[in-house]
Amino acid sequence: MRGFVWIAGAVSLLAQSTVAIDLTIGDDASVKSATSTIAFGLMKYYTGNRTGDVPGNLPDPYFWWEAGAMFGTMIDYWLLTGDDTYNEVTSQAMLHQAAPTRNFEPENQTRTEGNDDQGFWAMAAMSAAENNFPNPPADQPQWLALVQAVFNRYVQRYQEVEAEGSCGGGLRWQISAFNNGFNYKNSISNGCFFNIAARLARFTGNQTYADWATKVYAWEEGIGLIKPDGRVFDGVTVTDNTNCKEADIDQIQWSYNQGIFLHGAAVMTNISNGSTTTAWRGRVDNLLSATTNLFYNNSILVEQFCEPRGFCDIDQQSFKGYLTRWMAGTMQMVPDLFKTISPLLQASATAAAQACTGTPDPSEFRGIPGTACGFKWTEGGFDGLVGVGEQMNALSAIMYTLVDQVSTPVPVTASTGGTSVGDPNAGLDNAKAPGSELPPIKTGDRVAAGFLTTAILFSIMGGSAFVMI
Ligand SMILES: *[C@@H]1O[C@H](CO)[C@@H](O)[C@H](O)[C@H]1NC(C)=O
Ligand SMILES: *[C@@H]1O[C@H](CO)[C@@H](O)[C@H](O)[C@H]1NC(C)=O
Numbered sequence: 045m046r047g048f049v050w051i052a053g054a055v056s057l058l059a060q061s062t063v064a065i066d067l068t069i070g071d072d073a074s075v076k077s078a079t080s081t082i083a084f085g086l087m088k089y090y091t092g093n094r095t096g097d098v099p100g101n102l103p104d105p106y107f108w109w110e111a112g113a114m115f116g117t118m119i120d121y122w123l124l125t126g127d128d129t130y131n132e133v134t135s136q137a138m139l140h141q142a143a144p145t146r147n148f149e150p151e152n153q154t155r156t157e158g159n160d161d162q163g164f165w166a167m168a169a170m171s172a173a174e175n176n177f178p179n180p181p182a183d184q185p186q187w188l189a190l191v192q193a194v195f196n197r198y199v200q201r202y203q204e205v206e207a208e209g210s211c212g213g214g215l216r217w218q219i220s221a222f223n224n225g226f227n228y229k230n231s232i233s234n235g236c237f238f239n240i241a242a243r244l245a246r247f248t249g250n251q252t253y254a255d256w257a258t259k260v261y262a263w264e265e266g267i268g269l270i271k272p273d274g275r276v277f278d279g280v281t282v283t284d285n286t287n288c289k290e291a292d293i294d295q296i297q298w299s300y301n302q303g304i305f306l307h308g309a310a311v312m313t314n315i316s317n318g319s320t321t322t323a324w325r326g327r328v329d330n331l332l333s334a335t336t337n338l339f340y341n342n343s344i345l346v347e348q349f350c351e352p353r354g355f356c357d358i359d360q361q362s363f364k365g366y367l368t369r370w371m372a373g374t375m376q377m378v379p380d381l382f383k384t385i386s387p388l389l390q391a392s393a394t395a396a397a398q399a400c401t402g403t404p405d406p407s408e409f410r411g412i413p414g415t416a417c418g419f420k421w422t423e424g425g426f427d428g429l430v431g432v433g434e435q436m437n438a439l440s441a442i443m444y445t446l447v448d449q450v451s452t453p454v455p456v457t458a459s460t461g462g463t464s465v466g467d468p469n470a471g472l473d474n475a476k477a478p479g480s481e482l483p484p485i486k487t488g489d490r491v492a493a494g495f496l497t498t499a500i501l502f503s504i505m506g507g508s509a510f511v512m513i
């Protein structure tokens with residue numbers, strides 16, 4: 045796929061189309077029209093609602109987690125634009141992947157599922173609850189209960205780690221011991237736990253969730269994965285299973301790690317509104333300044349580690365969209381940050397729109413010719429890279445400029461109109477570790493297209509872990 049993309053990009057540069065995304069920031073009609081075009085191009089990649097295909101899955105080379113991230117994006121798309129074209133496929137996908145265990149551990153994924161993979165689906169369900177996305181029929185799992193189910197599974201796994209005494213806590217990246225990455229504790233997995241715990245605390249008012257959010261954040265800080273100045277490092281390798289050493293920390297910074305903690309800390313700031321506010325607010329400010337210092341160049345978002353040198357893999361090509369989502373969520377939770385964050389969102393949106401002028405081969409993009417979005421936003425044009433990540437990033441960049449302090453609904457809670465039904469004990473029925481009855485995975489089984497890229501990156505970078513190797 046990657047080789048394909050490059051070839052397609054080269055061709056389309058020769059045959060530049062004149063169609064482009066027309067965007068005037070601040071003009072809602074213009075923004076909605078641009079997002080509708082980009083969303084159309086994005087959802088053309090989705091084949092899961094075709095007869096014989098599996099609802100919720102994206103075709104190769106996209107991993108399962110990225111589909112969860114995409115449906116989370118589409119739930120916000122509906123809220124912000126009012127366009128419900130994709131609601132039905134979104135519900136169908138989410139419910140199919142949630143079932144039958146009702147905690148986003150579908151059997152087809154259990155051999156390779158990481159805590160972060162599960163988390164991106166859980167965060168999509170959380171957005172559904174917060175947006176009052178249409179509730180599923182009563183005999184189906186409900187959005188809030190699904191998030192609580194994943195939270196409960198995280199607690200179980202975290203407590204197992206604590207019982208082992210491994211590094212004083214921290215979720216492991218992988219769920220199953222036979223997967224590479226079981227010995228890696230990464231910020232994105234713990235970030236998923238932290239983010240849903242904070243949002244569950246806000247939605248339900250239940251202190252237990254806030255306590256877990258506080259605990260996970262403290263672990264990240266204590267182990268050195270979140271620095272006092274707000275930088276978030278990728279993860280730490282557990283070398284002797286008791287001790288996490290400074291030397292074993294992978295210091296690479298990815299935009300989504302910054303964003304997931306920034307947003308969760310903003311939620312904690314919003315709900316603490318009292319003696320502990322200062323601590324959370326200080327964390328928000330530090331995370332935000334570390335984010336803007338490293339990931340924004342002239343106010344334009346750049347995936348700083350891999351984008352300038354052109355080696356972002358399929359997963360990493362989607363991270364900018366999530367940071368954008370969480371920047372917007374942060375200013376909603378801490379409203380005095382609108383003045384700091386809005387200009388970054390607006391500049392990046394304008395730049396992203398200028399990159400949506402591609403006309404790749406139809407085997408690479410089936411949206412409207414002349415509107416394919418490239419990856420780099422700093423070049424004033426289309427760079428030839430296309431895919432789910434590129435479309436989702438640009439969609440996010442543009443649609444989150446619709447978030448304002450007047451007309452945008454604030455995420456609801458159980459006491460401010462939220463209708464999603466919860467179950468604090470959800471998710472615990474399949475308490476057996478997923479995949480524990482399956483034979484260990486062999487390298488030969490790992491045929492997903494991203495693997496080769498990641499393996500090469502591993503040798504180049506000397507080891508950094510990404511979502512779903
Ligand atoms: C799949 O969903 C899209 C809307 O996202 C719709 O246009 C298309 O007709 C659906 N396909 C099938 C087979 O239902
Ligand atoms: C698992 O895979 C089978 C075979 O492709 C498919 O029929 C089923 O719908 C999948 N289940 C889920 C939850 O994706």
Ligand SMILES: *[C@@H]1O[C@H](CO)[C@@H](O)[C@H](O)[C@H]1NC(C)=O
Nearest residue numbers: 313314317376377378379454
């Ligand atoms: C929490 O967020 C809401 C919604 O934006 C806002 O009205 C409120 O002022 C925030 N509370 C605090 C303490 O920041």
Ligand SMILES: *[C@@H]1O[C@H](CO)[C@@H](O)[C@H](O)[C@H]1NC(C)=O
Nearest residue numbers: 313314315316317318319321
């Ligand atoms: C924050 O605390 C103040 C003073 O106790 C109170 O008036 C206000 O309603 C609280 N805000 C929220 C969002 O709970």
Ligand SMILES: *[C@@H]1O[C@H](CO)[C@@H](O)[C@H](O)[C@H]1NC(C)=O
Nearest residue numbers: 340341342346348352422423
């Ligand atoms: C910012 O972007 C400019 C123009 O593309 C580039 O020359 C410069 O190197 C970038 N700065 C950083 C810190 O990446």
Ligand SMILES: *[C@@H]1O[C@H](CO)[C@@H](O)[C@H](O)[C@H]1NC(C)=O
Nearest residue numbers: 192196250251252253468469
């Ligand atoms: C609060 O959440 C915890 C953890 O899931 C649960 O055990 C408890 O029953 C919940 N309390 C209420 C009042 O829902």
